[in-house]
Amino acid sequence: MQDRPRGGLTALCIAQTTSWGLLYYSLPVAVPPIADDTGWSHTAITAALTFGLIVSAIAGLRVGKLLNVSGPRRLMTVGSLIGVVALLMVAWSPNLVWFYIAWLIAGLAQSAVLYPPAFAVITRWYGPQRIRPLTTLTLVAGFASTIFAPIVAYLIDQFGWRVSYAIMAVMLGVVTVPLHIFFLNGRWTDSVTSSTSASQVGNKHAVRAVTRSPRFVVLAVVMAVAAFALFAVTINIVPLLLERGLPYSTAAVALGLVGAGQVIGRLGYAPLSRKTSPSQRMMLIYGVGAISLVAVAVVPEPAWLLISLAVLAGAARGCHTLLQATAAADRWGTTNFAQINATLSAPMTALGALAPVSGPALATVFGSYTAMALLMAGLLAVAALAASRT
Known part of the structure; x- marks a missing residue:
């Protein structure tokens, strides 16, 4: 430290x-x-x-x-x-x-x-x-x-x-x-200093040993898929809720409250981390996220219930930010953390960048934002199951 x-x-x-x-x-x-x-x-x-x-x-x-x-x-x-x-x-x-x-x-x-x-x-x-x-x-x-x-x-x-x-x-x-x-x-x-070449080589090998391990690869894929699924739905929550019959003004309020849900999720992450192992809390967060996405897509009105489910999805997304911050250190410690975490974050950043435009594109391909949300819920459920392998 x-x-x-x-x-x-x-x-x-x-x-x-x-x-x-x-x-x-x-x-x-x-x-x-x-x-x-x-x-x-x-x-x-x-x-x-x-x-x-x-x-x-x-x-x-x-x-x-x-x-x-x-x-x-x-x-x-x-x-x-x-x-x-x-x-x-x-x-x-x-x-x-x-x-x-x-x-x-x-x-x-x-x-x-x-x-x-x-x-x-x-x-x-x-x-x-x-x-x-x-x-x-x-x-x-x-x-x-x-x-x-x-x-x-x-x-x-x-x-x-x-x-x-x-x-x-x-x-x-x-x-x-x-x-x-x-x-x-x-x-x-x-x-490690530049004058200690042997230590640099050891440091490089230590990083490679982690980032090329099967557990790291699974973790990187799982977290990237989960980030993509959560972001694709929450950033496009307005057209999704319009399909569900909510008026535009109410759907816009829901988008704002998704942000509040992220704050709630981040506040709840610390107590959750004290009571669960890294893989357990990842499974729990992704499982809750998948359930919330399914519910937003299929549960009928009233509006307050749909908004509450959107907030729950926002909370899962908020927790995911802290998963990104802690997943590598929780599993491999803080040595070489910057380099290991950068490798872990790269696919999440890339897929997260594609999520806003992928949501509407997938909605067009599958016929509706509801279908897109169900597809993303399925991906998130698979990520929750795969989290046990991390």
């Missing part, structure tokens, strides 16, 4: 909330005005974020290696600066090609400043006591959309989307760069 800079957790919470708000949630808010100004389709604009997240998943593998060896200060500071450049490029982009390039660069920044590296830092700081600070981090950062969506909307309404993204670039730099510089470790005191 590393020495923790005073105020480190608070700094990480602020930096994570800001980074999520500007490098992730800003685009969904900005899609309509960007489309109105440029004539680009909503799908084309949204896909830029998807491709950026795929880049983030791939780059995250290298980020995990660097973080494991050199510590977080330089890496996450550079990540913030890349994010500033990316947002400035978004503001400048004269056509859709450059807009995509900007978000691909934003994906590089995301890999260095969003949850996976922050989870690694907290795991190194707190060791066996990591659950509470991880919960705190995800609870605070969970309000990123609540805080920044209205800020982004206000900026765009006042200045237009291009000037607003330039302002957001300044905001990201002013807030996150100092926090990363002054509140993160320059190097890990017990990390």
Whole structure:
């Protein structure tokens, strides 16, 4: 367990909330005005974020290696600066090609400043006591959309989307760069140094022994499938509930309450972790998630019951965030955690990026959002059964 800079957790919470708000949630808010100004389709604009997240998943593998060896200060500071450049490029982009390039660069920044590296830092700081600070981090950062969506909307309404993204670039730099510089470790005191080549080789072999083991492969596949299934349904809960007969305003409320469900799930994760083994709580969370998805798809009105079931699905998704933060350390300890967790997170990030657009696509293929939700419930049930092998 590393020495923790005073105020480190608070700094990480602020930096994570800001980074999520500007490098992730800003685009969904900005899609309509960007489309109105440029004539680009909503799908084309949204896909830029998807491709950026795929880049983030791939780059995250290298980020995990660097973080494991050199510590977080330089890496996450550079990540913030890349994010500033990316947002400035978004503001400048004269056509859709450059807009995509900007978000691909934003994906590089995301890999260095969003949850996976922050989870690694907290795991190194707190060791066996990591659950509470991880919960705190995800609870605070969970309000990123609540805080920044209205800020982004206000900026765009006042200045237009291009000037607003330039302002957001300044905001990201002013807030996150100092926090990363002054509140993160320059190097890990017990990390492998570049001068110890033999130790580096041993470290590399130890990581490979874990990440190529059958148990790790099963865990990575199970968690990626579960993340995809939960996200595909919860992010598309509005059209699903419209099919179930709810009015638009009520379905929109349900979407907001799914976010509240995620907070509830994260609050309940700590007591659950004390009473269950890693595989038991994974099976329980995925099992509850599968049941909630089936119920949302087949249980008839009243509206309050459907909304309650959607909140339950949100709680399962909230718990999954903390599963992502703890699954590797629970099974293989905290040695080499950053690199192992980056490898574990990569497929989750990639499939999670595809989930928002896959939901409507699958609904089209299978004839309805209800059928899509039942399919996702089936995938989640399989993941719950497979969790016993992790």
